[in-house]
Amino acid sequence: MLENIRIVLVQTFHPGNIGASARAMKTMGLNQLTLVNPRQFPDEEASRLAAGAEDVVDNARVVTTLEEAITDCVQVVGASARLRNMPLPHYDEPDDMARDIVSFASDAPVALVFGRERFGLTNEEIRCCTHQVSIPANPDYGILNLSQAVQVLAYEVFRAWRHRPDSNFKTAAPRSTPLPTQQQVTQFHDHLHRVMQDIGFLTQPHARTGDHMHALFTRAQPTRKELSILRGFLNSIEQKAGPSRCVDAGVNGDAPKK
CATH class of the missing domain: 1.10.8 (Helicase, Ruva Protein; domain 3)
Incomplete structure (x- = not known):
């Protein structure tokens, strides 16, 4: 099931953040990394900061558009601050998102999408998603590094997968009503x-x-x-x-x- 959960990083500026995100993914059993127009990749800094997750970096898929990265996915969750002007379903709590995404991943690809280090995802990119999710944080200083955000949501996904009553670390049964890509x-x-x-x-x-x-x-x-x-x-x-x-x-x- 975890093979169906894809982490998508959009236009990452610092290659070190790619490596650190790969490390965050691998600690939570995720290895499907897709990069959309990274500024600099491959790069030694990405491999260095992967620190044991070099295989995730080496096998990363590089594409030119977000649409290409998610075209086969049945659920796409964009990590961002809540945008009131975007009428998409929104997860206020990451654990709620994680339970849903693990359920959908039982028989089809899903994606968690993260934007640029400085200003995240654009409105147009969020429109490519089916849902949004925010990470609750200190309202006076709610700033997370890209790899930290990946770590938080990857942890919630792994936790939801591990606690599925029907999984016991095994692949869950496919959904009886498949969703469209x-x-x-x-x-x-x-x-x-x-x-x-x-x-x-x-x-x-x-x-x-x-x-x-x-x-x-x-x-x-x-x-x-x-x-x-x-x-x-x-x-x-x-x-x-x-x-x-x-x-x-x-x-x-x-x-x-x-």
């Missing part, structure tokens, strides 16, 4: 946005209707089957609007069969 979810939202534009529903851009619809379906967390039904519903609307605009109703985004 982020690639499939993105295809659905693109389809929904296109249909809303085509039927003239998006008449007030300032209302952020698209953002609210995105948040609605994120909270609902439809299964793959439910997402397929929604795609079929959108496809039917497009057929009424004009056959040339039809797309496949499945969740894989394939071209329609003739």
Whole structure:
């Protein structure tokens, strides 16, 4: 199960923080590290500060976009201060997040996403996530180093996994209702946005209707089957609007069969 839990670091500035984060991960049984546009990597400082977790650093996957890092994940949790203007589900307590992410990881990849050392994740990057999580801290000085934040959340994840009543350090049973990947979810939202534009529903851009619809379906967390039904519903609307605009109703985004 822990193999399905991915730590994603976005545009890390100091290579030493990559090594220290790898060390924090390995102490909690995590080894899936993905780096999005690191400023400097590979680097001797990253290997030096890994201090026994060099294998995590050496096997790190490097990608150019956050979307590429999480495309196959069914849950993506962004670590950040709570943003009231982002209507995503938010975990106020890391242990609540950890229990959920361990449950989802029983049969599909999930991700914990950490932003830059100085200013974290951008609003656009948080929109790529399904949830947010914050680490409770001293309100007068709530500043954590990147690797410290990784350590705290990695510990909560390991603790939740270790205390699962059905795990006993073993792989839990797969979920009976698999969730869609982020690639499939993105295809659905693109389809929904296109249909809303085509039927003239998006008449007030300032209302952020698209953002609210995105948040609605994120909270609902439809299964793959439910997402397929929604795609079929959108496809039917497009057929009424004009056959040339039809797309496949499945969740894989394939071209329609003739």
